[in-house]
Amino acid sequence: AGRAEGAFTLQSVAQPMRPIASTATKCGNCGPGYSTPLEAMKGPREEIVYLPCIYRNTGTEAPDYLATVDVDPKSPQYCQVIEPEDIHAKCELAFLHTSHCLASGEVMISSLGDVKGNGKGGFVLLDGETFEVKGTWERPGGAAPSGYDFWYQPRHNVMISTEWAAPNVLRDGFNPADVEAGLYGSHLYVWDWQHHEIVQTLSLKDGLIPLEIRFLHNPDAAQGFVGCALSSTIQRFYKNEGGTWSVEKVIQVPPKKVKGWLLPEMPGLITDILLSLDDRFLYFSNWLHGDLRQYDISDPQRPRL
Structure with missing residues (x-):
């Protein structure tokens, strides 16, 4: 959990390409882009990223598609931010690492430690629809x-x-x-x-x-x-x-x-x-x-x- 940097929403609808700033250094005559990765780092932060979603061994009933991912914190469609204080108060966990989506519809995230930085291998549960912090997956005291x-x-x-x-x-x-x-x-x-x-x-x-x-x-x-x-x-x-x-x-x-x-x-x-x-x-x-x-x-x- 963290602030705006880590959250995102996923859409499968087409959105228009956004022009790159005219001050960008172009790579030859091949269109928009940057001459080096360092030049790209100096450019404006991306607001949309594109994700190819490929199904294996499926026909037209389950076609491949290109998803757009909203990574603009100012966007009204941006996913809600889960504040560290919510995790600390409800779970007494911090330093989160791996997340998995459970069959129950919940999201489960592992931790490396507690709020003070001591070792504690517990698991945070989030509501899969609202992303509300529900508490820990393990029993109390069972991390x-x-x-x-x-x-x-x-x-x-x-x-x-x-x-x-x-x-x-x-x-x-x-x-x-x-x-x-x-x-x-x-x-x-x-x-x-x-x-x-x-x-x-x-x-x-x-x-x-x-x-x-x-x-x-x-x-x-x-x-x-x-x-x-x-x-x-x-x-x-x-x-x-x-x-x-x-x-x-x-x-x-x-x-x-x-x-x-x-x-x-x-x-x-x-x-x-x-x-x-x-x-x-x-x-x-x-x-x-x-x-x-x-x-x-x-x-x-x-x-x-």
């Missing part, structure tokens, strides 16, 4: 020690959340001493989807700073992957026959020996991860090493680069 991302599979009555670090730790930048002090996350939290409570905590022995988590897209699947940033590992989590959950390391990116850096070895530092819609491939950003990787996960226990 995880720390938070970041989350994903869920209702058919298995489960949600799993990840953890980064307390905002007070992150504010000062990365410090290797904080790693030694155990101030960075190394757990997954398994939640009962119906009862909104933690039922299991999974320790990641080779997984430090678990960030982005993805269940397989198949709604019946009882497994998925999480990217662990600092340890540069991909962990597979899965449901056991008895109904509990386990986790195993399936990918390890070796560090590179370096000089003149913060540490003697530079990890890949896995940031975002994605799964293809057919659940055949896993992609992740190996950020510090500067590459994007694709793995075949036809056998989820043995991904192939």
Whole structure:
């Protein structure tokens, strides 16, 4: 939640193109535009952005379309602003991160901490129509020690959340001493989807700073992957026959020996991860090493680069 910068409304109706200021530096004779990204930053702020919406394997009954997104805070159609004070008062949460739209029509947003910057992995619920802050998804006093991302599979009555670090730790930048002090996350939290409570905590022995988590897209699947940033590992989590959950390391990116850096070895530092819609491939950003990787996960226990 924040002020006007973060909100938007979505329309699927055509709107006229707005002319770019005549003072803009044009790129050759190709029409409106800017010669460099830096020149574009000096131009007027966009009031409308265009979003291609493409359906897969559909006919004319569900055609592709171009949506216009209103990003002008002065527009009467601009989405309402949810003030931080509302989140603080009703949820005692702050430093929000991941948002998902629930089948109930509500919007659910994860948090990294409380108002004072201490770790607190709770979840804010918004009314999907009015965007009123309804309160927390978890039961009172039932937040995880720390938070970041989350994903869920209702058919298995489960949600799993990840953890980064307390905002007070992150504010000062990365410090290797904080790693030694155990101030960075190394757990997954398994939640009962119906009862909104933690039922299991999974320790990641080779997984430090678990960030982005993805269940397989198949709604019946009882497994998925999480990217662990600092340890540069991909962990597979899965449901056991008895109904509990386990986790195993399936990918390890070796560090590179370096000089003149913060540490003697530079990890890949896995940031975002994605799964293809057919659940055949896993992609992740190996950020510090500067590459994007694709793995075949036809056998989820043995991904192939």
